[in-house]
Amino acid sequence: MRTGLLTEGGHPYVGGDAGLWCERLVRGLEQHEFDVYALGHGPRQEAGSHPVPLPPQVRRVRTAPPWTPEGPAYGRRARRRFAECYEELAGAVCARAGATLAVPGAEAPDPPGSLTDRFGSALYGLAELARDKGGLAGALRSDVAVRALERACRAPRALCAAHEARVSDLLTIAAHLERALRPLSLDWYDDDALGAADLCHATTGGPPALCGLLARHFCGVPLLVTEYAVHLRTHYLTSGPHTAAPAVRAVLAAFHGRLTAEVYRAAELLTAGDAHARRWQERCGADRARIRTVYPGTAAERFADAAEPALRTDPGTLVWAGPVDPAKDLETLLYAFAEVRREEPKTRLRVLGTPTGAVGAAYLARCRALAARLFPDAAEGDHPVSFEETGPPKQTAVSDAYAAGAVVVLSGGVEGFPAGLVEAMLCGRATVSADVGAVAEVIGGTGLVVPPHDPRALAEACVALLRDPERRARLGAAARARALELFTVERNTMAFHGLYLEIASRCPVRRAAPRPFAAPAESLLPGHWTGPEDRALPRGVPAWAADSTQPSVEEAR
Structure with a gap:
């Protein structure tokens, strides 16, 4: 079947988690055909370049620029209609x-x-x-x-x-x-574009889902919407009091709420990345019977070597990894580690991550200052807390850090699907996590979960695992088995393959079949031999048949 994959600022031009997931989905479903429609912005879209070679099942890629032309001038009737x-x-x-x-x-x-x-x-x-x-x-x-x-x-x-x-x-x-309404002006909603698809798959809510709505409205193509980060929730989180005036925030929140409700009502199926996102979809008006939970997939083969027991070389080290920003609540982790050091003086903490923009860089500097203040007596070059970057030019591999450490810690105030926690589970490591987002759902009893923003509870859980190596081994083995069962790329791809077939069987696209003798034989000859209402030529008629320069019957007489 042919799928119209609707993306925004991601595959096939931009990397990141969303682009990587789209790439794995397209390559994993090689039995399907894909037409990628990218609502992107940036120089790569303008130049029409692809950062990675596309597989043969991707038939074509169409992009929409970040701007739209002024368009034609409206007459009086069109202005009244608008x-x-x-x-x-x-x-x-x-x-x-x-x-x-x-x-x-x-x-x-x-x-x-x-x-x-x-x-x-x-x-x-x-x-x-x-x-x-x-x-x-x-x-x-x-x-x-x-x-x-x-x-x-x-x-x-x-x-x-x-x-x-x-x-x-x-x-x-x-x-x-x-x-927000620029997708209305695109030329994607005809039989040569999304109208030729058997299914539209919007990889996020918002503008891509709006394109799917229009394809459904004009061509009857069913819509599947995937939200690993619920669009409306993201809008609420990013539109704080400092971003705009109260009137602006209220009206825009209402607009996105109405658009989300319309998308949820029109979509044949919705997928959420976890139960937390699913609850958000239900609160925003989605029908529970049409929601499916499909966990994001992680490439398990990257962490196969890290799961070997022989690599566990540092049993007294705690590891934290992820993007550095205030939402990750590293300060709670540092305060908890200070209490851990009082109980286990030889314990060390490795913080691996890259700051996210200027805000993340400022937060990292604040955490470094806090670590120096909490451990003023640490010897030069032998500080118990080390901050390491995971990207260029440091190239510190997260899997190697997970393999060398004893316990992986996740502290965060705001968390969606914890991809870093899944990576630690695939490495076979025992984990201590704050109970935020989908953490408890992902862990499922294979790690310790503590209340968020509670340094004492976090420290007690870490000390309990550091003092019990047999428990760490049992939890790590159970965590790896759970991750291999639920959170792999193959599992994710297989789930979407089943959803594609379910939608295609339940909502087939009813395309109009060509009617025999729909156009008279004279329409194949030069000239206007039919009335104005019949001048739309059938598919396969040569272009010269519609040439307006040919004389009509009246003119020939």
């Missing part, structure tokens, strides 16, 4: 749940489902207008859009924060909606 659809969209976004929209004849408050219906109707109306007129970019940036947003924010039953929107806030909201 104003009506955008007004309805803005009204559905800005209205409070359970409030009455300003529509004629509305007497009772609209339930949340009605707002989603109105949002979806307006969204597809804008998509049809974009398809007919060749784009929406100019209209979405126009004064008509800003005035529609202003009326929606000033409506009596609009969101409380939206009432306070100023002109600058309205311009900011309009610019964000223009970026």
Whole structure:
């Protein structure tokens, strides 16, 4: 079957966890064909280059630039049509749940489902207008859009924060909606693009899933949405009070909430990376019966050597690995390690990771200062805490560190799916983890789990494992067996293969078969031999048959 793989800023141009997962999915499902549609941004997309060679099952790659042209100028009728659809969209976004929209004849408050219906109707109306007129970019940036947003924010039953929107806030909201609705203007929704697919697979929520919605609306192609990081949750976490004014954050949160609800309603199946993400999807309106849990896959062969007992050379070392940023809560780990050293003075701590941007670099400097303050009597060159980078130019292998250490520690305040914890399990190491995100689900009784932000509990668990090598060995062996059973690339790929077949069997694409004698024989000859309503030539008719320069019957007479 042919799959339209919808990505954003990832495969096949950009690396990272999302790009690596897409690469493994495409290569693992060699029995399927893939057309990759990348909503990317950056010089690689503009140059059309690929960082890795694509497998033969990838038939083609289409990209969308980070900008859209202004598009054609609208006539009066098109401007009126755009104003009506955008007004309805803005009204559905800005209205409070359970409030009455300003529509004629509305007497009772609209339930949340009605707002989603109105949002979806307006969204597809804008998509049809974009398809007919060749784009929406100019209209979405126009004064008509800003005035529609202003009326929606000033409506009596609009969101409380939206009432306070100023002109600058309205311009900011309009610019964000223009970026979010750019997929409406793409030429991907015909029989030569996504319409030829048997399935659309959006590798994340947001804009890729919006492309899948339009393919479903125009061509009837079923949609599968995979969210390892729930799009709406990510928006909430990244739009704090310091990012924008309250009115802007309220309206944009409502827009993403309405879009997520429409995606969840239209998708045939949803996949979550763990139970934590699955609960978020259910809270955002997804039907529990249509959600499947598919754990991310990790290449187990990379850690096969690290699982050998002969490599366990340093039984008194704790290891932490991951990207360095404030969400990882390394300060709690350092305070806990200070208590561990009072119980086991020969214990050492290795921190492996690369800072994530300027914020991560500043946090790493703060952790280094905290470690120097906690251990002021450490000899020069023999500090119990070592900070090592895992990327170039240091090239410290995480698997080697896991192999040499005794206990792997995971301390984090905010955590999704703990990929680093899975790597430690594949190395056969006992683990101590803070109970955040999907940690308890991944561990499943093969490691110790403690409350987050609790240095004393973290220290007691580490000391208990350091003093009991037999327990460490038992937990490590059980952890490796669990990881090999649930969290490998092969397991992930096999699960998606089953989902593809399930959707294809349950929701086959009904494409119109060519009708015999749908066009008269004269249509194969030069000239306009049919009426205006029949001039759409069937597939296989040569291009010269539609040549407008050929004389008509009347002209020949």
